[in-house]
Amino acid sequence: MKPWMLVTVAALGATAAAAKQPAPLFASEAPIHVAIQGTMASLASNRAETPRPATMTVDGVAYPIALTPRGITRKTKDICDFPPLRVELTRPAPAGALFDHQHHLKLVTFCKRDPHFQQKVLLEYSAYRLYNLITPLSFRARLANIDYLDDNGRPYISRVGYFLEDFSDVAKRNGMAQAHMPSTIAVSQIDPEAGARVAVFEYMISNYDWAMRAGPAGTECCHNTRLALTRPGAPVSPVPYDFDYSGLVDAPYAVEPEGIPISSVRQRLYRGYCVHLAQARPIAAQISARRAEFLGSFASVPGLEPKEQAKAADYLKGFFADVDSGKIFRNCLN
Numbered sequence: 001m002k003p004w005m006l007v008t009v010a011a012l013g014a015t016a017a018a019a020k021q022p023a024p025l026f027a028s029e030a031p032i033h034v035a036i037q038g039t040m041a042s043l044a045s046n047r048a049e050t051p052r053p054a055t056m057t058v059d060g061v062a063y064p065i066a067l068t069p070r071g072i073t074r075k076t077k078d079i080c081d082f083p084p085l086r087v088e089l090t091r092p093a094p095a096g097a098l099f100d101h102q103h104h105l106k107l108v109t110f111c112k113r114d115p116h117f118q119q120k121v122l123l124e125y126s127a128y129r130l131y132n133l134i135t136p137l138s139f140r141a142r143l144a145n146i147d148y149l150d151d152n153g154r155p156y157i158s159r160v161g162y163f164l165e166d167f168s169d170v171a172k173r174n175g176m177a178q179a180h181m182p183s184t185i186a187v188s189q190i191d192p193e194a195g196a197r198v199a200v201f202e203y204m205i206s207n208y209d210w211a212m213r214a215g216p217a218g219t220e221c222c223h224n225t226r227l228a229l230t231r232p233g234a235p236v237s238p239v240p241y242d243f244d245y246s247g248l249v250d251a252p253y254a255v256e257p258e259g260i261p262i263s264s265v266r267q268r269l270y271r272g273y274c275v276h277l278a279q280a281r282p283i284a285a286q287i288s289a290r291r292a293e294f295l296g297s298f299a300s301v302p303g304l305e306p307k308e309q310a311k312a313a314d315y316l317k318g319f320f321a322d323v324d325s326g327k328i329f330r331n332c333l334n
Contacts, residue, residue: 020174022165022169024100025098025165029142029143031142031145031160031302032144033058033147034058034145035149036146036147037057038150038151041156043067043085047083049068051067056087058098059097061094061097064090065089066088067087067088069085070106080109085109106164107144107161110159118303119304119308122301123249123312124244127249130205133294133297134197134283136173137170137239138170139241140170141163143160146158146159167239177230179236183218184213185213186213189213190237191237195273196276198240199272199276200283204319205247206248206268209246209254210223210242212240222238224240224241225239225240225241226238247264266315270328270330272333273334
């Protein structure tokens, strides 16, 4: 086994035999109602990554949990009024309960108290659903209407959010295991089809806040991307997440990154690798052939206003126009 491939053969054997269906929490797209009671004011004012005890109640089942602020940009007070959270179940869920087999989950929260900002949350949620349409090797998300309560049970705020599937479960569903790798890997270590798939999708939603072969120094690879593999020594398959900086979502804090020649995050520029173009072209064509399915997906997102549905669909039409004209691949990375 190569030194950069920190995964055991036993773990891979376990994933190969795992069930392909998602866990109960992610087996449906119907929104759930959640009440979370804890130190909400403290979470809003103190973003230190320190777990805070809380209780989460869903379908009459109370789950003891710990809440920890997480993230980078959205954890910053001048960006978001409330941080994204990491939810840890501190005791196993009852057998058969909705959160059975769940241990650690990311919760995407409301960021801004402004009620209209919920549309941004729903647009990012819709991006996960778009990638679900492309491949099962993708994070599933479960929409939730959340009542946040303070320690005494008084209402703090009610907002839409969503839980994100743990990556270990994403890998298991696909007969794979998570690969823990250094902050930088070579393009040759990336599965060409999986790499091309990510690049085409990120172009579709016009997202630049990602990297499939590098992460911040001292961290594992990669930025807003997790890596899975089928066996030791096999190429890794990138799986993207965090789409709030995309042109599709068009969050007020999303600005064009330095070094990329665009004037807005709504402007598309292909950031995939030239060596993967042989795989990227048919992937784009296959998605284009299903354009009605992709364009219609926004209408099925609960709570997404008709105006936002239409705006999102119109934005995706630009992607399909670029595929038809070939514009999508006029740029690539060497």
